Amino acid sequence: MTRGRFLAASVAGFSSLSAAILASSLTSTSFASSSSPKSTAVVVLGPLPNDKNDSGVRGLVTFTQSKSGSSSQPVIVKASLSGLKPGKHGFHIHSLGDLSKGCASAGGHFNPIGSPHGGPSDSFDKRHVGDLGNVTADENGNVDVTFEDSLLTLQGELSIIGRSVVVHADEDDLGQGGHPDSLTTGHAGSRIACGVIGRGEDITA
Numbered sequence: 001m002t003r004g005r006f007l008a009a010s011v012a013g014f015s016s017l018s019a020a021i022l023a024s025s026l027t028s029t030s031f032a033s034s035s036s037p038k039s040t041a042v043v044v045l046g047p048l049p050n051d052k053n054d055s056g057v058r059g060l061v062t063f064t065q066s067k068s069g070s071s072s073q074p075v076i077v078k079a080s081l082s083g084l085k086p087g088k089h090g091f092h093i094h095s096l097g098d099l100s101k102g103c104a105s106a107g108g109h110f111n112p113i114g115s116p117h118g119g120p121s122d123s124f125d126k127r128h129v130g131d132l133g134n135v136t137a138d139e140n141g142n143v144d145v146t147f148e149d150s151l152l153t154l155q156g157e158l159s160i161i162g163r164s165v166v167v168h169a170d171e172d173d174l175g176q177g178g179h180p181d182s183l184t185t186g187h188a189g190s191r192i193a194c195g196v197i198g199r200g201e202d203i204t205a
Contacts, residue, residue, distance in 0.1 A: 036068040039154040040200030043165045045081065045193045051102040056083040057193035059143070061165050062200070065154045074161075075152040077132065079169065080144050081193075086136035090168030090188025093130030093152070093197075096182065097162045104193035106164040108184070111168035116183040124151060127175075131186070134172050160197055167193040 003184045037038070042078065043061040059081030066073040096107035112188045118127030135143045152160055152174030170189030173179065179187040 001121055031033075036066050036204070038203050039067055041051045041154050041161050041197050042161075042200045045165070045172050045195045046165065047096070048099055048102050048194075049085075052103075055192040057167060058082050058083065059167075059193070061195070063154060063160070063197070064150075067202070072080050074148040074150045075149055075154060076080055076146065077152070078146045079135055081135065081137070082141065082142050084167070084192075085169075086137050088134040088143060088171035089143075089192075090166075090172035090186055091132045091135045092128075092166050092168070092169065092188075093132065093160050094164045094166045094170075094194070095130070097164055097173050097196040099164065099194060099196060103164075103166055103194035106194055107193070110160065110163055112158055117175045117186050118174075119172075120147075120149060124176075127151075130160075130163075131172075131174075133174060135167070161199050163197050164194050165197060166191050179195040183201050 041063040043059070045057060059078065059079065059107060061079045061081075064076045064078075069099040093110045094106040094108060095110045096105065098105045098107070109128040109139055111128035113124070113129075115125050120127070120129055120131060120133040122131070136146055137143050153170040155160055168188035168190065169192045170187070172186035173182050174186060175183050177187050181187050
C-alpha cells in the first residue's frame, strides 16, 4: 500500500480536506534545487505585554520551505535562543496565534489529524504535526540548532503561519515517559516562552 493510501485509511473520520493536504505533503520525496524560490516565516521570542512572569528567554526562530513542489517540501527550522536553563526543553508548534493571555492562550499542540503526542522522527499517525521534540541549551543557556521537518508546511490549509512556537521548561519525553500527559504534551512542563509565527519575505538563495 502506498503512503498516500495508508494516510487516507488512517485518518478516516477526520477532515477530508486536512487529510488530503497532509497526504499530498507526504507522497513526494523530491527536493528542489538550492536556487528555487523559498517561503519564509519568522518568530521572535521575548516578553509579552500581559505576562507578569517573564522567564527571560529570548530568541529568533525561522522557517524556510522551497516553493517548488508546494507543501511536499520539508521545512528547515533554525532556532537561536538564550536565557534557558542548561539541558533539553520541549519545542512545539501550538495551534493558535492568540497570546492575549500569554503562552497559556496559544492552544494545544498543532494536531490537525488527532494523532497522539510523539517525537519528530515518528510517523504522521504517531505524532502531532507540531511535535518538534526538544532543543538542547548549552551550559550558558543558549540554543543554536538547525533541522528539517517533513510534516510542517508554510503553504496551504495546514500552514503553520499564524500559529505559535512554544518553548517548555522541561524535556519532552516524546510520548514515551508513561506519565498521564505523555501522549498529549510529552510531560514537558510549563510554557516559558512563545511567539507568533509571522510570514516572512520570499527569498531566492
